[in-house]
Amino acid sequence: MAAKVGRRRTVPAGDGQGGAHATGRRVRRPDPVEAAGTGGERAPERRRALVVTVSDGVAAGVRQDVSGDDLARRLDELGFGVDRAVVPDERARIEQLLVAAADGHAMILTAGGTGLTPRDVTPQATQAVIEYEVPGLPELMRAEGGRSTPYAYLSRAVAGVRQRCLIVNLPGSPRGALESLAALEPILDHALVTLAGPFDHDLAPDGDRTPAKASRTRAPHHQSS
Amino acid sequence: MAAKVGRRRTVPAGDGQGGAHATGRRVRRPDPVEAAGTGGERAPERRRALVVTVSDGVAAGVRQDVSGDDLARRLDELGFGVDRAVVPDERARIEQLLVAAADGHAMILTAGGTGLTPRDVTPQATQAVIEYEVPGLPELMRAEGGRSTPYAYLSRAVAGVRQRCLIVNLPGSPRGALESLAALEPILDHALVTLAGPFDHDLAPDGDRTPAKASRTRAPHHQSS
Amino acid sequence: MAAKVGRRRTVPAGDGQGGAHATGRRVRRPDPVEAAGTGGERAPERRRALVVTVSDGVAAGVRQDVSGDDLARRLDELGFGVDRAVVPDERARIEQLLVAAADGHAMILTAGGTGLTPRDVTPQATQAVIEYEVPGLPELMRAEGGRSTPYAYLSRAVAGVRQRCLIVNLPGSPRGALESLAALEPILDHALVTLAGPFDHDLAPDGDRTPAKASRTRAPHHQSS
Numbered sequence: 071m072a073a074k075v076g077r078r079r080t081v082p083a084g085d086g087q088g089g090a091h092a093t094g095r096r097v098r099r100p101d102p103v104e105a106a107g108t109g110g111e112r113a114p115e116r117r118r119a120l121v122v123t124v125s126d127g128v129a130a131g132v133r134q135d136v137s138g139d140d141l142a143r144r145l146d147e148l149g150f151g152v153d154r155a156v157v158p159d160e161r162a163r164i165e166q167l168l169v170a171a172a173d174g175h176a177m178i179l180t181a182g183g184t185g186l187t188p189r190d191v192t193p194q195a196t197q198a199v200i201e202y203e204v205p206g207l208p209e210l211m212r213a214e215g216g217r218s219t220p221y222a223y224l225s226r227a228v229a230g231v232r233q234r235c236l237i238v239n240l241p242g243s244p245r246g247a248l249e250s251l252a253a254l255e256p257i258l259d260h261a262l263v264t265l266a267g268p269f270d271h272d273l274a275p276d277g278d279r280t281p282a283k284a285s286r287t288r289a290p291h292h293q294s295s
Numbered sequence: 296m297a298a299k300v301g302r303r304r305t306v307p308a309g310d311g312q313g314g315a316h317a318t319g320r321r322v323r324r325p326d327p328v329e330a331a332g333t334g335g336e337r338a339p340e341r342r343r344a345l346v347v348t349v350s351d352g353v354a355a356g357v358r359q360d361v362s363g364d365d366l367a368r369r370l371d372e373l374g375f376g377v378d379r380a381v382v383p384d385e386r387a388r389i390e391q392l393l394v395a396a397a398d399g400h401a402m403i404l405t406a407g408g409t410g411l412t413p414r415d416v417t418p419q420a421t422q423a424v425i426e427y428e429v430p431g432l433p434e435l436m437r438a439e440g441g442r443s444t445p446y447a448y449l450s451r452a453v454a455g456v457r458q459r460c461l462i463v464n465l466p467g468s469p470r471g472a473l474e475s476l477a478a479l480e481p482i483l484d485h486a487l488v489t490l491a492g493p494f495d496h497d498l499a500p501d502g503d504r505t506p507a508k509a510s511r512t513r514a515p516h517h518q519s520s
Numbered sequence: 521m522a523a524k525v526g527r528r529r530t531v532p533a534g535d536g537q538g539g540a541h542a543t544g545r546r547v548r549r550p551d552p553v554e555a556a557g558t559g560g561e562r563a564p565e566r567r568r569a570l571v572v573t574v575s576d577g578v579a580a581g582v583r584q585d586v587s588g589d590d591l592a593r594r595l596d597e598l599g600f601g602v603d604r605a606v607v608p609d610e611r612a613r614i615e616q617l618l619v620a621a622a623d624g625h626a627m628i629l630t631a632g633g634t635g636l637t638p639r640d641v642t643p644q645a646t647q648a649v650i651e652y653e654v655p656g657l658p659e660l661m662r663a664e665g666g667r668s669t670p671y672a673y674l675s676r677a678v679a680g681v682r683q684r685c686l687i688v689n690l691p692g693s694p695r696g697a698l699e700s701l702a703a704l705e706p707i708l709d710h711a712l713v714t715l716a717g718p719f720d721h722d723l724a725p726d727g728d729r730t731p732a733k734a735s736r737t738r739a740p741h742h743q744s745s
Contacts, residue, residue: 221485
């Protein structure tokens with residue numbers, strides 16, 4: 071019933087080893103983060119993210135999954151282990167996939183189905199399965215996207231948390247998807263570290279706005295990607 | 296029970312034929328859009344919009360409907376066929392009107408009832424009848440309005456879709472109503488074209504941010520009105 | 521069962537009488553506002569605000585309530601009579617407190633419990649007890665906070681109205697709490713005057729954006745605090 075979640079790793083960014091430098095793009099490659107609960111002896115695991123392409127056309131095999139490929143490549147650059155999935159624009163299918171995948175991933179990014187039409191149901195599916203919303207993330211994506219095009223404000227994207235997994239809707243267009251992810255990048259690490267716990271507010275107070283990593287995350291909103 | 300929806304056309308903008316030029320205002324008069332389903336032989340129909348003034352005072356005849364008049368005039372300039380309605384600040388009445396009118400209009404703009412008091416119920420009525428929200432539109436209206444006055448952030452305006460009709464709450468003050476509409480203008484055409492369908496995501500992908508009309512809609516957010 | 525609401529007045533701001541000037545900080549001290557229903561003969565009462573610190577650590581007595589102290593001091597400067605309360609991060613306890621306190625206060629500010637973790641439940645508790653949301657206030661706090669740090673967008677703060685009492689969630693960090701309050705200050709007076717009524721839209725139209733006090737409230741968003 072539910073869509074398959076592939077655990078295939080995505081190809082590295084650029085055109086290979088030196089590609090990033092050769093093309094003038096600077097790839098931020100942060101230290102891998104240990105998965106919660108793993109012992110110190112094993113090599114540290116990369117956080118796992120799932121990219122879900124929501125598209126009738128891609129699901130039917132009549133359309134290339136450019137947005138999904140781009141997002142997976144960028145997440146790989148950011149140090150995530152990336153899984154992929156594709157579902158048609160059907161609410162029940164999307165919900166099933168999110169429910170099944172939340173437990174095994176630190177983050178799920180969906181691409182597509184956030185537009186104005188009745189066929190766009192990704193936000194409704196997301197709202198149905200999250201435990202609570204994180205409204206600032208869509209606000210940030212729309213405000214940042216609005217600097218490129220006012221159409222960014224038509225995205226009905228939702229973000230929220232289910233089982234400590236951060237679920238974020240991105241637009242379906244390649245440019246919109248990557249720009250939205252770029253808007254989140256300055257706060258993504260902090261968000262996922264917070265969600266990984268522990269939840270002792272006295273050690274790591276909620277809403278703490280001066281973490282040790284502040285200098286890095288205070289980079290300008292628009293990072294070259 | 297439900298308020299009457301008048302199908303009277305509004306007067307043209309400015310002081311007549313040459314008024315727009317005479318006063319130095321540039322009136323954007325886009326090509327009329329064919330209503331969905333009409334044949335190619337008939338003269339193209341203008342998209343129909345409904346302006347709903349929500350006001351106890353206007354409904355009781357003791358207050359002039361300045362905001363409604365201004366909105367109707369501006370929509371006429373933008374190429375819409377405009378209907379008008381007036382309801383008091385009563386939630387059931389507003390809901391009935393929206394439900395009755397959604398089918399026959401591409402867009403419904405309400406003016407009034409978005410403030411902080413218990414008597415302001417337009418957002419609640421709107422939320423009760425829409426199929427899904429379009430949260431970026433109120434965000435955009437508040438952010439743009441906030442450039443003129445921070446009070447713009449007190450508007451509880453909601454936007455959403457019912458039966459492919461885009462319903463947007465605007466503030467009740469003439470200035471707030473017109474400024475909010477101005478904030479939406481760069482994306483209104485694209486939103487209504489998208490809602491009119493068809494919903495084939497492969498031909499017209501959701502969230503597509505580079506439509507053919509991009510050059511026109513990329514105009515600065517604040518258009519002279 | 522419910523947390524106690526202390527009616528102790530907070531200490532004045534600064535280091536005493538001349539402290540504000542001595543330190544170069546300009547303290548806005550607006551005229552006190554008469555409480556609704558009091559006669560003209562009595563000295564005008566200050567509007568009452570409640571500061572609720574939501575924190576397991578503060579409630580257990582193992583952590584200092586810096587945010588609560590800072591917020592109370594600032595509200596005193598702004599002319600409010602300030603009450604204080606502390607609750608742990610438990611949804612039922614927060615809801616009980618908000619319900620009990622809404623009737624006696626013009627405004628309740630919570631501090632804490634707005635982060636990403638499952639232990640952060642202040643927004644959910646707030647949503648459960650308000651009659652309607654005022655979404656622009658969190659939008660404004662996140663957008664203004666985002667000028668200092670992108671982490672401001674991780675706040676899940678909610679604002680709304682219950683029994684004419686404006687309830688606003690602020691982040692738990694001292695800096696985040698004070699900056700969020702500062703973002704609201706330009707519109708706070710207008711919001712509370714509106715909520716105090718009367719609700720005659722024809723005398724005081726909802727959404728009126730040109731009130732008599734406009735010149736003062738049009739001050740820049742970021743006020744020195």
